[in-house]
Each structure stands twice: as C-alpha cells, then as structure tokens.
Amino acid sequence: MKTIIFNVFVLMAIIPSLWVALSSNIVHAAFSLLFTLFGIAGLFVLLGADFVGVVQVIIYIGGIMVLIIFGVMMTQGARLSPLSVNLPGRLLAAGLTGIILAVLMVAATHFLWPVGSAPPPPTPASQAIGNLLLGKYLIPFEVASLLLLAALVGAVLIVRHSVRSDLSPSVFIIRRKQRGE
Amino acid sequence: MNGLLGKKLPGRAVPMIGCVSVFLSFWIAVAGFFTLLGIEEPKERLVIQSLYQWLLISWDQGRFSLELAFRMDPLSAVMCLVVSGVGFLIHLYSVGYMAGDDSQPRYFAYLNLFTFSMLLLVLADNLLVMFVGWEGVGLCSYLLIGFWFTDLDKARAGMKAFIVNRVGDFGFFVGLMLLFWTLFETSGGAVTGLSFGQLQEAMPRLITARPIWNIEVATWVALLLFVGATGKSAQIPLYVWLPDAMAGPTPVSAFIHAATMVTAGVYMIARLNFLFLSAPAALAVVAIVGGVTAFGAATLAVVQNDIKRVLAYSTISQLGFMFMAVGVAAFSAGIFHLVTHSFFKALLFLGAGSVIHAVHHNDLRHMGGLRRYMPWTFLTFMAGYLAISGVPPLSGFMSKDEILWAVFTSHLPVPGLGKALWALGLITASLTAFYMTRLVILAFAGTYRGTPEEAHHLHESPPVMTGPLMALAVLAVIGGAMGLPAPTHLPHALESFLKPVLGDHGGSDPVVHAYGMEVLLMGLSSAVAVAGICGGWLCYVKHTEIPARAASRFAGIYRMLSRLFFVDELYQFLFISPLVKLAKIAGHFDLNGIDAGVNLTSWLTTKLAVLVGWEDLQVVDGVVNGLAGVVQKCGDQLRRLHTGKIQHYLYSVAFGLFGLYIILLLL
Amino acid sequence: MTYSLSSFLMVSSLLFCLGLFTVLTRRNAIGVLMGIELVLNAGALNFVAFSRFLEAPEGAPLISGQVFALFVIAIAAAEAAAVIAIVLSLYSMLKTVDIEQYQQLHG
Numbered sequence: 024m025k026t027i028i029f030n031v032f033v034l035m036a037i038i039p040s041l042w043v044a045l046s047s048n049i050v051h052a053a054f055s056l057l058f059t060l061f062g063i064a065g066l067f068v069l070l071g072a073d074f075v076g077v078v079q080v081i082i083y084i085g086g087i088m089v090l091i092i093f094g095v096m097m098t099q100g101a102r103l104s105p106l107s108v109n110l111p112g113r114l115l116a117a118g119l120t121g122i123i124l125a126v127l128m129v130a131a132t133h134f135l136w137p138v139g140s141a142p143p144p145p146t147p148a149s150q151a152i153g154n155l156l157l158g159k160y161l162i163p164f165e166v167a168s169l170l171l172l173a174a175l176v177g178a179v180l181i182v183r184h185s186v187r188s189d190l191s192p193s194v195f196i197i198r199r200k201q202r203g204e
Numbered sequence: 205m206n207g208l209l210g211k212k213l214p215g216r217a218v219p220m221i222g223c224v225s226v227f228l229s230f231w232i233a234v235a236g237f238f239t240l241l242g243i244e245e246p247k248e249r250l251v252i253q254s255l256y257q258w259l260l261i262s263w264d265q266g267r268f269s270l271e272l273a274f275r276m277d278p279l280s281a282v283m284c285l286v287v288s289g290v291g292f293l294i295h296l297y298s299v300g301y302m303a304g305d306d307s308q309p310r311y312f313a314y315l316n317l318f319t320f321s322m323l324l325l326v327l328a329d330n331l332l333v334m335f336v337g338w339e340g341v342g343l344c345s346y347l348l349i350g351f352w353f354t355d356l357d358k359a360r361a362g363m364k365a366f367i368v369n370r371v372g373d374f375g376f377f378v379g380l381m382l383l384f385w386t387l388f389e390t391s392g393g394a395v396t397g398l399s400f401g402q403l404q405e406a407m408p409r410l411i412t413a414r415p416i417w418n419i420e421v422a423t424w425v426a427l428l429l430f431v432g433a434t435g436k437s438a439q440i441p442l443y444v445w446l447p448d449a450m451a452g453p454t455p456v457s458a459f460i461h462a463a464t465m466v467t468a469g470v471y472m473i474a475r476l477n478f479l480f481l482s483a484p485a486a487l488a489v490v491a492i493v494g495g496v497t498a499f500g501a502a503t504l505a506v507v508q509n510d511i512k513r514v515l516a517y518s519t520i521s522q523l524g525f526m527f528m529a530v531g532v533a534a535f536s537a538g539i540f541h542l543v544t545h546s547f548f549k550a551l552l553f554l555g556a557g558s559v560i561h562a563v564h565h566n567d568l569r570h571m572g573g574l575r576r577y578m579p580w581t582f583l584t585f586m587a588g589y590l591a592i593s594g595v596p597p598l599s600g601f602m603s604k605d606e607i608l609w610a611v612f613t614s615h616l617p618v619p620g621l622g623k624a625l626w627a628l629g630l631i632t633a634s635l636t637a638f639y640m641t642r643l644v645i646l647a648f649a650g651t652y653r654g655t656p657e658e659a660h661h662l663h664e665s666p667p668v669m670t671g672p673l674m675a676l677a678v679l680a681v682i683g684g685a686m687g688l689p690a691p692t693h694l695p696h697a698l699e700s701f702l703k704p705v706l707g708d709h710g711g712s713d714p715v716v717h718a719y720g721m722e723v724l725l726m727g728l729s730s731a732v733a734v735a736g737i738c739g740g741w742l743c744y745v746k747h748t749e750i751p752a753r754a755a756s757r758f759a760g761i762y763r764m765l766s767r768l769f770f771v772d773e774l775y776q777f778l779f780i781s782p783l784v785k786l787a788k789i790a791g792h793f794d795l796n797g798i799d800a801g802v803n804l805t806s807w808l809t810t811k812l813a814v815l816v817g818w819e820d821l822q823v824v825d826g827v828v829n830g831l832a833g834v835v836q837k838c839g840d841q842l843r844r845l846h847t848g849k850i851q852h853y854l855y856s857v858a859f860g861l862f863g864l865y866i867i868l869l870l871l
Numbered sequence: 872m873t874y875s876l877s878s879f880l881m882v883s884s885l886l887f888c889l890g891l892f893t894v895l896t897r898r899n900a901i902g903v904l905m906g907i908e909l910v911l912n913a914g915a916l917n918f919v920a921f922s923r924f925l926e927a928p929e930g931a932p933l934i935s936g937q938v939f940a941l942f943v944i945a946i947a948a949a950e951a952a953a954v955i956a957i958v959l960s961l962y963s964m965l966k967t968v969d970i971e972q973y974q975q976l977h978g
Contacts, residue, residue: 029874033882040886043905044893052897056905059886063912066882069874070923072937075915075944082944087908087951094901094955098968112851116895119858124888126865131880138876139926144934151934152941160938167945174949178956848977850903850970854894 029069036062053092060084071144074152222312223295226319230288237281273329273399282539283326283471286546290463291319293672297554298455300669301561311351311453318344322464326471330399331380334472338376338436341465342369348460349452361451368445372435379428386421404478426479426486430493433469438520439497439527444772446520450512450566454557457512462519462553463546470526470542474535481533488617491531495611495625495632498524502635506642510566511556514643518592519549521632525607528625534610541603544591544683548600551588551676555581558665558673559647568646575648580670582648587677589644593637594733596726599683604633605729609722634732634739641740879920887913900958900968904951911947915940 039055039062046052060083067076145151156164276284295315302308321340328334343366350362383403433439438446438461449461460466473480473490480487498521505517522545529538558581559574560566575582591600608629614622664670886909893906922936962968 026874029878036882037885037889040889040909043909044889044896049899049902052902052905056908059909060912063886063916066879066916067919067940070879070919072919072922072940075919075937075940078941078944079915082948083908083912087948090951090955091901091904091908094904094958097959098901098962113896116855116858116892119862120888120892120895123858123862123865123891124884126869127884127887128881131884132877136876136924137926138924144923144932144937148934148937151932152937155934155938156941160935163942167942171945171949174952178952181953181956181960846976848974850900850973851895854903858891858895 025069029066032062032065032069034062035059036066049095050092053088053095056091057084057088060088071148073147074149222316223292223299225316226288226292226295229319229323230285230292233281233284233288236276237285270330270332271399272333274327274333275329275400276327279471279474279539280326282543284323286543287319287322287326287464290546290550290676291322291459293675294455294459294463294550294554297458297557297669297672298453300666301455301557302453307351311348314344314347314351315456315459318348318460318465322468325468331383331403334475335376335380338432338468338472339373341460341468342366342373342436345369345449345460345465348456349449351452351456355451358451361445361448365445365449368442369435372432372442374432375428375430375435376432379425379432382421382428383425386425400475403476407478407482420483420485422479423483423486426476426483427489429472429476429479430469430486430490433472433527434493437466437469437523437527439469439493439523440500443497443501443520444775447513447516450510450516454512454553454560457516458550458553458557461516462549466519466523467526467542467546470523470530470538473527473530474539477530477533477535480530484617487531487533488621489531491528491611491614491625492621494524494527494529494531495628496524497521498528498632499628499635502632502639505639506635509568511559511568511571511643511647512553512566514568514639515549515552515556518552518636518640521636522549522592525604525629525632528611528629529607532611532614532622532625534607534614537603537606537610541607544599544603544680547676547683548588548591548598548680551584551673551680552592554669554673554676555585555588558669561665561669568643571647572650573648578664580664581673584670584673584677585644585648587680589640591680593640593737594633594729595637595737596730598681600680601730601733602683605726608633608729609725612725630729630732633729634736637733637736638740641737642743645740876920876924879916879924883913883916883920886910886916898969898971900954900961900970900973903970904954904958907954908947908951911943915943918943 036059039058042055043052043059046055060079064076064079064084067073067079295312298311298315302311305311318341321337321344323337325334325337325341328337346362346366346369348362349365350359353359353362431442435442446461446466450457480490501517501520501524505514505521508514508517522541526538526541526545529535529541558578559571562574562578563571587598591598594601594604596602596605608626611622611629612626614625890906890909890911890913893909894903895906897903897906918936918939920936922933922939925933925936927933958968961973965972
C-alpha cells in the first residue's frame with residue numbers, strides 16, 4: 024500500500040517537472056510546476072514530515088507559485104519567444120545533466136548510507152520542530168526572519184525606482200509620494 | 205683695543221691707549237731691571253718664568269718639552285728698557301705726527317703689536333718663542349711700512365720689506381732645524397728642549413758632531429742663523445728693503461728701523477754667543493759682512509737727496525758696526541752701540557720727521573735755513589748728529605770707539621783681518637761724519653730753497669713732538685756714561701752688568717791691555733770724526749762747487765753710487781724676473797692644462813648623461829610600457845568571459861558543480 | 872518494493888537534474904526561476920529523507936532535517952520574491968524577459 028502511494032507521488036512529482044523543463048509554453052510550465060510541488064508535498068508527508076508538507080503546500084504553492092504566475096502574467100512573456108534555447112544548447116545541457124544524473128544515481132544506490140533503524144518521526148511533528156526552532160536552531164531562525172525582511176524591502180526598492188509605466192496604481196501612488204507631494 | 209674698537213672711540217682716546225700701554229711696559233721693565241740689580245750675586249741674576257707648556261713629546265730615551273717661557277736676565281733687561289723706553293717716546297711723538305690722520309687706530313694698534321712682538325723676541329727663553337717674536341716684528345714692519353697702502357709705491361715697499369725679510373727668516377728656520385736635528389742625533393734622542401740654558405749645556409755635543417760637507421755643524425747653524433740676521437738687520441745681501449722702507453711714517457722708521465727690529469739680529473747673536481763662539485769661521489764671516497756693509501752703506505749715504513734715505517743708509521752702516529763688534533766676539537760692545545744707536549738714531553729720525561712735518565716733503569735740495577724756524581728741532585738734531593759722528597764725549601763716540609778697539613785687538617782666523625777691518629771702520633766713521641754734516645748743513649743752514657708759500661708754513665713742531673726729541677737728546681749726550689773706556693779707570697757699567705750673560709768677551713780685557721794703544725786709537729777716531737765734519741763744512745759751506753765738480757770728475761763712481769751699485773737691478777735680474785716668469789708659466793699651465801681637463805670631464809659627463817637618458821627612455825620606459833601592455837592584453841582576453849548572457853553564467857555554475865563532483869569522486 | 876532511502880534519493884536527484892536542465896535551457900527568465908525552484912525542492916526532499924532514514928542518537932528521531940527543509944522553503948520564498956522584482960524591473964526597462972537580450976553586462 025505504502026509503495027503504491029509512494030509511486031503515485033513520485034510520478035506526480037516527476038512527470039510535471041519534465042513538462043516544466045521541456046514545455047515551450049511558459050504558462051504550461053508554471054502550472055506543471057504547481058503539480059510537481061504537490062507531489063513533493065505528498066512525499067514529505069510520506070516521510071513523516073507532515074508539518075513540512077503542509078507548509079510546502081501553503082507557502083510554496085500558495086505563495087511562491089502564485090508569485091511566479093503573477094510574474095508570468097505581468098511580463099507577458101508567453102506572447103514573446105516561447106522557445107527554449109536552441110538545439111545545440113539543449114544537447115549540451117542534456118549531456119551535462121545526464122552525467123550529473125548518472126553520478127547522483129550511482130551515489131544514491133551504491134553508497135552505503137548510514138541508515139539506522141530509526142523510529143518514524145512523531146506526528147504531528149510540529150511540537151518537535153517548534154522545540155528545535157526555538158532551541159537549538161534559534162539563530163538560524165532569527166537570521167531567516169531577517170532574510171525575509173531584507174528580501175521584502177529589497178524587492179520593493181527594486182521595483183519602486185524602475186517602474187515607469189503604470190503597471191499598477193499602487194506603484195504609481197508610491198512614485199507620486201516620492202516626489203514629495 | 206685700538207684695532208678693534210678704535211674707529212668708534214673718541215679721537216683723543218686712541219693715542220692715549222697706545223701710549224699708556226707702552227708706558228706701563230716701560231715701568232715694568234724698569235721694575236724688572238731694579239729687581240735684577242737687587243740680586244747681589246751677578247751669576248744669580250736670572251729669572252725664568254714659564255707660562256705654559258706648548259708641546260710635550262715623550263719617548264723611551266727622553267722627552268722634548270717646548271714651553272712658552274720668558275727669561276729675564278741682564279741682556280733681556282737692557283733690551284726691554286730700550287724697546288719700551290724709546291718705544292714710549294716714539295708713541296708720544298706719533299700722537300703729534302699722526303694727528304689728523306684717519307687711520308690712527310690702525311696705526312697705534314700696529315705699533316703696539318710691534319712693541320709686543322719685539323718684547324716677546326727679547327724676553328724669550330727658547331729659540332722657538334724668539335722665532336715667534338722674530339716673525340711678528342717682520343709682519344708688523346710690513347704692516348707699518350705699507351701703512352698708507354693706497355699709494356701703490358708705498359704698498360710695494362712694504363711687500364719688498366716683507367719678502368726680503370722672509371728670505372732671511374727661511375735661513376733662520378733652516379738653521380734652527382739643523383740645530384735641533386743635530387742635537388737629536390748626537391744625544392741619541394735625548395733632546396730636552398730648545399731653551400737657551402739647555403742649548404748652552406748642549407754645546408759640547410754640537411761641537412763634536414759630524415761635519416756636513418766638511419764644514420762643522422756649528423758653523424752651518426751659525427751661518428744660517430746669521431742669514432736670518434742679515435734679513436732682519438739689513439746687512440749684505442738682504443739690506444735692499446731698508447731704504448725703500450722709508451715710505452712708512454717717520455716714527456715707524458725711527459722705532460723699527462733704527463732702534464728695535466733691525467737690532468734683533470745683533471741681539472740674537474749676542475744671546476747665542478756660546479753657539480757663535482763654537483764657530484769661529486762663522487764669526488769671521490759676520491765681522492767681514494758687517495765691515496763691508498758699514499763701508500758700502502756709508503758711501504751710498506753720501507749721494508742721497510732724500511733726508512730719510514740718508515738716515516736709512518746710515519742705519520745700515522751703524523748696524524754693520526754692531527755686527528763687526530759681535531763678529532770679533534765683543535758682544536757687550538755690540539750691545540752698547542745698539543743702545544746708544546737707538547738713542548741718537550731715533551732722535552735723528554724723529555727730528556727728520558719734525559722737518560718733514562714742517563716742509564711737507566723729504567728733499568734736501570729744497571730745504572735750508574730751517575734752524576731759524578725750528579730751533580728745538582735744530583738743537584736736538586745737533587745733539588744726535590754729534591753723537592753719530594763720534595765726537596767725544598757723547599755716547600756715540602764711546603760705543604763706536606769701543607768697537608774699533610775690539611776689532612783692532614781681535615784674533616780672527618785670518619791674520620791681519622782685524623787690522624784691515626779696523627781701518628775700514630775708521631774710514632767709515634769719517635764718512636759718517638761727512639755725510640751727516642752734509643745733511644745738517646743742507647737742511648738747517650743757509651737759506652730756505654723751497655717755494656715762498658712753503659716758507660710761510662714753516663713752524664716748529666708741537667711740544668708732544670719736541671718733548672721726546674729733547675729726552676732722546678739728553679740720552680744721546682750722556683748715554684756714554686754707561687760704558688766708559690778702560691783707560692779712564694772708571695767702571696764700565698754696562699759690560700759688568702752684562703758679563704753673566706755675555707761672558708768675558710766684552711770689549712776690553714783689563715789684563716792684556718795696552719792703555720797707551722787704546723788712547724792712541726781713541727784720539728785717531730776722534731780725529732777722523734773731526735776731519736769728516738770739516739770736510740763736510742768745506743764742501744757745502746765754503747766751496748759749494750766742490751760736490752758738483754767731484755760728481756762730474758768721478759762720473760762713473762758717482763753713477764754707481766747714485767744707482768745704489770745697481771743691486772736692485774741685479775736682484776730683479778737674478779731672482780725676481782725668473783720667478784715671475786715661472787709663475788706665469790704655472791698660470792698658463794693651470795688655465796690651459798687643468799681647466800681644459802676639467803672642461804673635458806664636464807663635456808664627457810654631459811654626453812654620458814645624454815646616453816643614460818636615452819637608455820632610461822628606451823629601456824626603462826619600454827619595460828614599464830611593456831608591462832602595461834601585457835596587463836591590457838590579458839584583460840582583453842579575460843573580458844571575453846563577460847558575455848552578458850545569463851545562460852553562460854549558469855552554465856559555468858553547472859560546470860563548476862560538475863567539476864566538484866569529479867574532484868570528490870577522485871578523492 | 873518498499874521504499875527506502877535510496878529510492879527517495881533517486882527521486883530527488885532526478886528532480887535536481889531536471890531543474891538544472893530547466894535552468895540551462897529556458898529562455899524565459901521566469902522559466903529559469905522555475906528551474907531554480909525545482910532544484911531547491913529536490914534539496915528539501917533530500918533533507919527530509921535523510922532525517923527520516925539516517926542513524927539517530929539514542930533512539931530519538933531526527934527532526935533536524937525537517938527544520939532544514941523549512942528553512943529551504945523560507946529561503947526559496949525570499950529568493951523568488953527578489954528575482955521576480957528584478958525581472959519586473961528589467962521588463963519595465965527592456966520590455967523583454969528573454970535572457971538572450973540581457974547583454975548589458977557584456978564586455
């Protein structure tokens with residue numbers, strides 16, 4: 024039973040990602056990515072990381088993917104050159120990627136990982152995660168929050184100065200304010 | 205003080221400082237003299253005071269010490285009294301003579317410096333300190349002769365004096381070195397010093413030293429020292445500077461060239477009597493030179509028209525007498541004549557200065573009848589004139605006669621030389637009387653032969669000038685009392701006073717003595733003096749045409765005399781012209797040879813600099829530029845990495861990753 | 872076959888390589904971003920897989936991997952925001968999201 028679910032989730036992760044890589048339509052690629060992320064979330068849950076899986080769905084899919092789709096929309100890239108890099112580039116990339124894949128596969132299967140007979144993580148894992156976040160990994164936690172703040176401020180800054188056209192009224196208003204009105 | 209501050213002091217102060225300082229010296233000399241007299245035992249009359257140690261060299265066998273030491277004994281006491289006493293009178297006289305001259309501070313400073321050097325010379329305890337004073341007086345003589353140096357002729361006269369003097373000094377110094385060297389050698393390196401006491405002790409060593417070129421060392425030393433004396437005291441062959449030295453102010457001539465500096469040579473020989481006695485040959489040379497000089501100078505004095513030149517040649521002549529005296533080992537007689545000569549010669553010079561002060565020129569042919577206008581000058585001049593002519597019983601007669609007696613009775617190496625020299629001296633004495641009479645008559649007697657305006661200005665000199673004249677006149681008259689001759693059976697004060705220093709070789713020897721002979725000779729010398737006077741009177745008063753006739757009859761001799769035996773021309777030909785030519789050649793060499801060398805070097809250096817500059821430009825700059833070019837090319841190549849294409853950058857990331865895997869795998 | 876660590880690792884490496892391929896071949900800037908997201912997710916999957924299967928001290932389960940996965944998600948979010956901002960400003964400047972056109976850094 025578990026195996027079947029595992030396989031389903033794996034397929035759900037990989038096949039759309041193929042579509043992300045190879046599709047010529049960027050919108051298709053974006054939505055395929057969505058499905059891939061769902062599959063990965065399922066794999067997370069299978070591994071006992073229920074909290075992480077849910078977070079993945081909420082934030083990654085609900086936040087980042089939406090952002091990406093917004094970006095696709097705004098830049099109207101779908102209308103422009105939809106093609107990926109021409110053939111020689113793709114072949115080179117395929118070759119390189121293939122080698123790396125081979126190496127990784129070999130590493131994954133033939134390496135003797137120090138696998139232990141560990142009990143599955145507690146469900147829900149949120150309590151344990153919470154303990155770790157505010158205990159052992161407090162500093163990375165704070166740093167991560169700082170990073171998010173920086174990203175937020177930076178993104179706003181970058182967009183504010185360069186947007187000339189009235190892409191959105193809010194940006195326009197901000198520009199007006201900038202002029203000291 | 206005068207030298208440094210003189211220009212700023214008030215006019216009256218400058219001469220006062222000059223005179224007061226000499227007066228103080230005189231009093232100290234008097235005090236010293238009486239102190240010496242106070243010491244009962246004559247042999248003990250000796251005070252040596254060492255101021256400080258100049259030089260001390262020590263080695264195994266001994267040590268050599270040179271000190272700045274002074275010696276006060278009868279001889280130096282006498283000399284001190286003469287120098288400071290006569291000097292003071294002359295300083296006083298100078299106040300009047302130099303009044304109105306702007307350079308008074310300089311004058312008095314030089315004069316004081318001279319007095320100092322002369323005192324240093326006579327008070328020295330060793331040869332080297334004496335040499336310092338010796339050189340000092342030479343220097344001051346130069347400074348004072350060329351005092352009015354703005355007149356080129358006067359400046360040249362000063363130069364001539366100094367250079368001729370230096371030639372003599374060179375001889376002196378070589379003699380000094382020879383003395384030192386011989387003492388050093390003979391004592392095996394145990395020379396202790398050059399003071400007179402030590403030298404006297406070292407005499408035996410000197411006598412036994414090995415002769416150089418078959419002449420005894422002592423003779424060499426004595427002769428070389430005598431060369432110095434000829435330069436300083438104007439004997440043959442280094443006398444040529446004295447007549448020209450009359451270019452200086454008359455008080456200078458009186459002091460330096462009558463009383464003091466020129467007597468330094470005589471003093472030196474008297475001081476080193478023990479040395480000269482060890483060298484009889486040298487003594488003979490001294491006597492001969494003295495005699496010939498005395499006679500020659502007297503002949504030249506007859507034809508001079510400049511009042512000071514007559515006196516100059518007279519000085520040379522009298523110095524010749526002094527040298528004759530010491531040449532026959534009559535040291536105290538020589539010193540006696542030195543003292544009396546300083547009295548009457550200074551008097552004569554100062555009197556001449558008084559005359560010059562009145563008529564403003566030196567030419568005898570344009571003087572005359574001055575006795576009416578300048579009575580004091582005339583009277584005092586007469587006193588000096590009689591003294592120098594050897595009229596008894598004035599001082600000049602006493603000393604001159606003593607010399608003549610000593611020369612007559614001397615025992616010189618060459619037999620008969622003494623008598624020959626005596627005869628020469630006698631003739632010279634007669635000539636002395638003759639030319640002095642001529643001078644007195646031409647200057648004071650008769651009528652004035654100058655211009656009428658000058659006649660208006662004729663006046664007697666101020667008391668500050670006539671005062672010293674009178675003092676000196678008194679001394680000239682009574683000075684003979686210190687050396688009364690033996691036949692009178694009166695004590696010869698000077699001789700006995702000087703005996704500890706000069707030994708028993710004074711003029712008269714009481715034991716081996718022929719009083720009769722001496723009285724005869726005294727009478728003879730008096731007679732020739734009177735004869736000379738009468739001759740002068742005849743030629744210049746009674747029959748004034750005689751001189752002119754004699755000049756034309758003996759034209760050749762007259763020409764010789766008036767051209768001073770062509771000695772100056774001879775020296776010019778022998779020495780001066782070749783030297784000047786040599787100097788010119790050297791200069792030529794310097795200009796063309798050395799300067800050319802220097803210019804060549806500089807030219808080479810500039811060319812080299814150009815080369816180096818080129819090298820710097822090409823090579824060094826090439827390296828620098830090349831380096832920059834390489835960097836630029838590298839940059840150009842590396843630039844190509846910046847494609848601007850993101851994909852390329854991403855590819856590089858991927859490749860990097862790939863590389864990492866490889867490395868990990870391999871490791 | 873039951874799943875094990877290696878199967879998960881295989882999945883994650885496949886996802887990683889696909890993501891890499893996307894990054895290298897996509898001409899659209901957003902497409903590149905999508906590839907980056909794939910790569911990051913592969914990494915997170917790795918973390919969690921290891922946290923599940925790896926040797927644990929004293930029998931207590933290893934949760935650190937999950938914490939790391941959370942961090943990865945946070946960072947991915949920040950990075951995606953920044954990239955979108957950049958792309959948008961580039962788009963407003965150059966009117967294109969074709970990375971072939973982004974040659975300003977050339978030279």
